[in-house]
Amino acid sequence: MFAYLPFHKSAATSVLRNSPRQQGMVLILVLLIVALVVGLSVKYASQFQLGLARAESRWSSTQAKSLLIAAEEVAILLFPLADIDSSMDYPDEPWNNPVPLTDEGVEGVAMLLDAQAQLNLNDLGKKIDPASLPGAPERYSESQRQFIRLLQTFQQEIPVSQGEAESMLEAVVDWMDNDDEETGSGGAESNYYQSMPEPYLPANTLAFRSLDELRLVRGFSERPVLVELLQPYITVLPKPNTGLSVNDIPPQNPLGLPGVNRLRLCINSKNQLLPLSDQQAQTFLLSRPETGYANENELNDAWRKTMGGEELDLSGYKVKTEFFWLESTVQMGEQRRQMRSLMQRNEKSLSVVQRRMMYELPRVNRGKKDNENSSELRL
């Protein structure tokens, strides 16, 4: 480009001696060339900057990911020390504390959370006896009863009756089972889903793979707001019958909602399909030992004393958890990376069974800070 400039310059010099009209045209030509050169240099400079930014971003992204994966290693190394009592878990054990992460300008934090302090959708798949009638508590497993109770705890937001909740549970069972026979009057199989305006098939895989699947199930597809409300209280773990980790369910609701944690309202006698009232749940909470129940029998003893001799079905409750979420966040300048790893306990150690980079971690803060800041409950 620059090699042509002398030609234009000499041509311009010769025509400058000519008419003012020619001089004007030469001036426009020179201005056009200058504009073109400036434009190109800006383009090359911006391409160079973009290349640099991309390289820097790739580097920081790699560094951030390395730090997030290192957080898993730290959790695996520290867990045996932080698990004060390996026969039970409770929120005051040191594993339930945030751990800072630092590496050459990258800052972050990682925290283990009890994954069974939420209701596992894969606990809900027990087949329902076709001869049994709705309304009978013995028709369901304890986990299914907990879910039926949970669905009724949103009366202020989306009222769901006990009968509707049982129907919704039937649809969940059909979504999971691998036959094509509908359960009860609320069940739904391929006939139902194929008649939808945009037809699809039930999963029939015996296991939910994500919480989002619930949005497709009969009873839930019509209530998207309810599915949103359920999110902080439910989870999907890779095996059934994990049970609710009673000690680690915080007293307060996630996200600052008023009242007792809705999951605590789902702990009820085995002959009950209704949730507890806030008052009943508070009374039971006051009876718990400071470090939580040491075993399931101690939990049942406390229940009997508080609830006039009624029994819990212990198949749906645990005092020692098998699964933890490790939620890690790292920040480098404006950039943030987040990862959620599912860790499984084997004897005294942890191993990683799932790992996912997240745009945003679930909006559930079950940390101590939430508990300390709440002024709603007198516990």
Ligand SMILES: [Ca+2]
């Ligand atoms: Ca423990």
Ligand SMILES: [Ca+2]
């Ligand atoms: Ca079925």
